Amino acid sequence: MTTLEIDGKRVEAKEGATILKTAQQVGIQIPNFCYHKDMEPYGGCRLCMVEVTENNFTRLQPSCAYPAKNNIVVKTNTERLVKGRKLIAELLLARCPNIDSVINLADSLGVKKSRFSPTDSDCVLCGLCVRVCRDVAKVRAIDFVGRGRNRRPATPFDMPSEDCIGCGSCAFVCPTGAMKMEYENALRWRKLPGPLRKCRYMRMGFISHKVCPNDFQCWNCEVDQRMEDLGASHPVFMLKEARAKEREKIGGFEILSDRLYDEGHIWVKRINGLARMGIDDFTRQIVGLVNDIKLPPVNSFISKGDPLCIISGNEKTFHLYSPIEGKIVDINPDIIDNPSLVSMAPHGRGWILSVEPSDIVQASKELLSGRSAIEWLRHESHKLYDFIREETELDLLPDKAIPPDFATTLKKDIWNKIDKTFFMVRQKRRVELHSVGQTDPGPKKIPDSS
């Protein structure tokens, strides 16, 4: 188990986590600009530098990349750091005096104007466009050219790139609006004959063939919008998973590429502006068969960290918390009748409830998807198996399903520990929940005709 100190707090870090991620997990925000949660760290902006004391030796390290090691002491807000970040903001402001995101960033660090000689650039050289094209889309249509201040992202010889698939992810990740997809580039594909003519989802590799009702005008495509809604991000970030398999098993637990995951083991899916939630496979396997579920009432308001449901099965109870804030608009009627549905199809018909989120974009940003979700689940599975090995007599192997009566075999105190370590991470307050059937006997749901 890795424990470190961040700004005086003892924090437990996940295996392989960076300082930045670990800090975020306990609510410590570290400024950054070139960091992206679904990409490899770059370490270019240097805003996320923190003071790391290791073996009695203090050094500045980029928290986006530096591993959260055992027993290190991290300080994120010393005078040296604050002063340095301000200077960096001043430098960025001198480079891009007219770019909103840079102005806002500087502002958030308390910098209003720069004393340095300005240039009027619209690119901060964060490298996000180059990295998304190279590492995520795996296309490499653009790269940096030039050195020092002459560095800039470009296609080879500044000619329209033959390799560009027109996915637009570079423009999507660009924080300043400097990177633009050329309209012609998209048009280029439309001019191609027959089988060579592909829409951008075909070129990204999501689908193998398509009959387009829009005459391959991707910008009129309604799938496009839905895809972006789905991932709360550019579809390219779901690409790797889409290419591999839609459903993957990580450490023996199923994970879906079209879901966002919360660290309290709740999945979220955006459907028509609502956020639908359910328990993940990890929870399902631990609980076994669910025979009771307690839920908050419909139309009530739920905050982040409020109880989402309490499920019981195998003589044990489980507390799950909402990762999203909003009004509960819908509760899955089927699970009220048949709570075991939750454990039979946790990702599907066993969904729990839907909320009308207050800020879905912000909420989605904080959830895990794609690579970060897989990483997280892998880590959780390691943690679980370690836990089982240490705390119980069971001899379980990773990647083997957990026996259905697992929960029954556990002693109460161990059970509570599991509940606390894995599921109560989001808990903010205790609210009594009731079995829906008991508090709201109301009219029993009458099945639709048939």
Add this chain to the structure above:
Amino acid sequence: MKIKTMGDLDKLREAGLKSLAPKQLKISISMSTCGHALGADILYHELVKEKAKQGLKISIGQTGCSGFCNLEPMAVLRLHGRPPLLYTQVTVKKVKRIIQDIKRKKITKQGLLCTIGSDSVSGEPDPALNNIPDYKEVSPFKDQHRRLLENCGIINPLSVSEYVAMEGYSALYKALYQMDPEVVVDEVIQSGLRGRGGAWFPTGIKWDMARKAQHKEKFVICNADEGDPGAFKDRTIMEGNPFKLFEGIVLAGYAIGSHQGLIYLREEYPHTYEFLNDAVYTAKRYGLLGKNILGSNFNFTLKIIRGGGSYVCGEETALMDSLEGEMGDPRLRPPFPIEKGLWERPTIVNNVETLANIPHIIEHGGESYAGIGTEKAKGTKILSVIGKIKQPGLYEVPLGTNLEHVIFNMAGGPLNGSQIKAVQVGSPFGNFLSGEKLDISLDPETLRSMGSMIGSGVIVVLNQDTCLVDILLHTLSFFVEESCGKCVPCREGVFQMKEIMTAIYEGRSTMEDLTSLHDIGGMIKDFALCALGGGAPSLILNGIRDFRKDFEAHITTGKCSWTS
């Protein structure tokens, strides 16, 4: 012929000794890059023509650079029964005269610098060589401790036999047949050798970690990017004694369990590239590279790769990016190269000079190697002394040698009796030391305690005609030019420092600008990604402290009192 046994090696040694002490007159012209630049190839070809025309019974050979390029082309004359004679600044006319004189049993004195190793030839003192000093007594070789450069300019760099005659390849033979890799690493740890590329990291420790790294494939990279302005020691080793470097590289491979080596060669060394490829070819023919080296079952291949042509490509992680075909941007650490280096394999990167030290360590043992140097820095260091100095060139001295001694007694002091105003040790990052404070020991610890560094050992001497503002601005321009642009502090920060310095230089500034320089310099030191940006501010800030007069003159009078 492949060398397979000790017997083979002995035979080769004999052949080498013969060619180093030939029966008939032998003239060897120094044919390195610097020699070429000063007409060595013309000289060589004229000599060949002359030989044919006159039917001369002489042999014509070549040597490498000995580190004093302004004395090129040099020629080594080998007469039977006499120590070799070293001539400097040889021309076609002079060579003809030398040959004529020899026919008349005379020895030309003009241009004759010294004899090389007079003690190696037994017998009565030679009256013809009266008053001709040995090279150990004459400037610029005097007081040097030539361990790495001992063969440079003396042997034919492409002759395996001559290198073997100078004890070459006995270390590799010893290691392959009598030492386990661990023992090799232990010797290197014992020797206290530290990297000569600038960071001074203990080489043995690096090797030990790389040896323990679990991977079937590992790499040895020899960093021959030699980007430090004014440095030419690596080139001299490579062109003067390439097999010594190869031997060191193969030993490194054996020690860490790697079978592939790469020399990342500075792009601006085209001649060296051709030359090293010839050397690799020769080494393969002798079984010194390739399969079953020296008849053992150790295999090792070596490739020469030309660099990306940017200073930052000498930084080891940028270097690996460059080798992978990427733009040379420094990587984040961890992971360190010894865990995940080139193509994510465990990799060691060592400087040419570092690796050239290895054969000596293995041959004579780490303890013996550590016999010279300071407490924390062992062995010798090649200093590239340049600037306003009488005899610029390479001076190999034990670490801890006094800087004043090097400048005044070895390199002849400042040019034309001028005054030394400042000396930069460790260009481009080292501080400019005031001319009055040169009584210091040349070793990394002393320089670090002064807030500076010894770097790769480039010493730049400046006299009183130099304006420090001008020079510092020039140095800053170098950093701006060479910044890769990946991280903000260096790309934007060093640029803004240069803008401020330009304002100071042009007299458009106030004293407040000095505070700005301090603020921003301090930040860059802490926040930059690699040592290029991180190292840039110190010398400026220290320059302001130590040469405040120059700055004040620029700021208050608005002009420079030195350059008009």
